[in-house]
Amino acid sequence: MAQSWKEAKEIAEARGFEHVYHDYDDGTYGACRATDRQGTFSCGAFSEHRCIHMLSSLSAEEMEEKERTFLEEHPEWLSG
Numbered sequence: 001m002a003q004s005w006k007e008a009k010e011i012a013e014a015r016g017f018e019h020v021y022h023d024y025d026d027g028t029y030g031a032c033r034a035t036d037r038q039g040t041f042s043c044g045a046f047s048e049h050r051c052i053h054m055l056s057s058l059s060a061e062e063m064e065e066k067e068r069t070f071l072e073e074h075p076e077w078l079s080g
Contacts (some may be wrong), residue, residue, distance in 0.1 A: 001026075001028040001029070001030055002028065002029040002030055002031070003028070003029060004029055004060070005020060005022070005029060005054070005060040005063040005064055005067075006060035007029060008020035008021070008022075008029035008030055008031050009031070009056055009058075009059075009060050009063070011030065011031040012031035012056035013056065015031060017031040017032055017033055017056055018032075018033060018034045018055065018056055019031065019032050019033070019034055019036070019053050019054065019055065019056060020032075020053070020054050020055075020056050020063065021038060021051040021052060021053045021054070022051060022052045022067060023038050023049050023050075023051045024049070024050040024051065024052070024078070025039075025049035025050055025051075026038075026049060031056065038051050050077070052067050052070060054066060054067075
């Protein structure tokens with residue numbers, strides 16, 4: 001797990017992952033394959049987390065800007 005888009009991008013580059021994400025339910029950032037889903041298992045059921053995914057080819061600054069723009073345009077998403 002990472003604490004920023006920059007750290008998540010470094011993980012993605014080191015492991016060859018296509019995506020980085022900000023997990024709003026865990027409060028962390030990470031890197032993953034394009035087909036991976038983030039979430040938790042509880043009592044045998046998977047609960048998907050609210051995450052913003054970005055292509056790892058973007059710069060950390062581009063990721064921060066895209067996230068900021070998305071949240072400004074969709075404030076209801078955070079209450080979801």
